[in-house]
Amino acid sequence: MLGAAVLFGTTGTAAALGPAGATPFTIGTLRIVIGAVALWCSARQRPSPSQLRRHLGLFALGAIGVAAYQPTFFTGTARCGVALGTIVALGSGPLFTGIIEWLWMRRVPAATWWLATTVTIAGGALLVLAGGDAGTVGVADPLGVIGALGAGLSYALYAVAAGRLIRLGVHSTVALAWPFTLGAVLLLPGLIGRPLGWVLEWRGVLMLAELGLATVGLAYSLYGYGLRTLEPSTAVTLTLAEPLTAAVLGVIVLGEHLQPFGWLGAALVVAGLALAGGVFDRYRS
Secondary structure (H helix, E strand, C coil), rough: CCCHHHHHCCCCCCCCCCCCCCCCHHHHHHHHHHHHHHHHHHHHCCCHHHHHHCCHHHHHHHHHHHHHHHHHHHHHHHCCCCHHHHHHHHHHHHHHHHHHHHHHHHHCCCCCHHHHHHHHHHHHHHHHHHHCCCCCCCCHHHHHHHHHHHHHHHHHHHHHHHHHHHHHHCCHHHHHHHHHHHHHHHHHHHCCCCCHHHHHHHHHHHHHHHHHHHHHHHHHHHHHHHHHEEEEEHHHHHHHHHHHHHHHHHCCCCCCCCHHHHHHHHHHHHHHHHHHHHCCCCHCC
């Protein structure tokens, strides 16, 4: 799960090094399309229509989460600023997951999980705040906050649906591939009329290879393997290692400057992940 989080954390750096003209929507949509193909290749199984029909509700729930994440996340960051929008989106994901498990599955996460999540969210918030050149937080625009919360909820829906499918006997990669496939179908019409010439540039090819093959194909294969033994609430907490990875890459690769309290945030993320590790045995299947 931590390996998946590290790969997730390379997404922003890969996009920043991509070609001019690539928009968040086109990048996100093509990432999902390529990622879905990569997941099916790694699954070594053909898409089974009968399996899709049998668990259509859960697959549809995961697809809605995959498709909704992109527009809601970028609405949050555009209207609230990257710092505040990212804090709300990343921070709310584990909380939404825990609440969904509580209400739907009647499974209350352990007290240690709540502590680990709180510490890791605090560290991620410091990392995001330290990432800005001025260290400022955007204005809390109501629609932007709703968008960022929607991103956290979208990710939670996907995580819970995938975890439930795996526990019903669906192969982990298949449980992840179908939602990405259906999510891609939902988003593809939005590419009509948008400029896509950058896809043929070498920067575009490399960026999409990283985003589609590494941050989806490989990362979500690892993520699905982790879901075999972890509850979604714990899994989502562990993937909060993503902002730590993004911050380190920003400093080393993009030449960004991390303020001192940003390194404190990194320490808190590590501490939170260590605390989360303490609840592994509780969630063994």
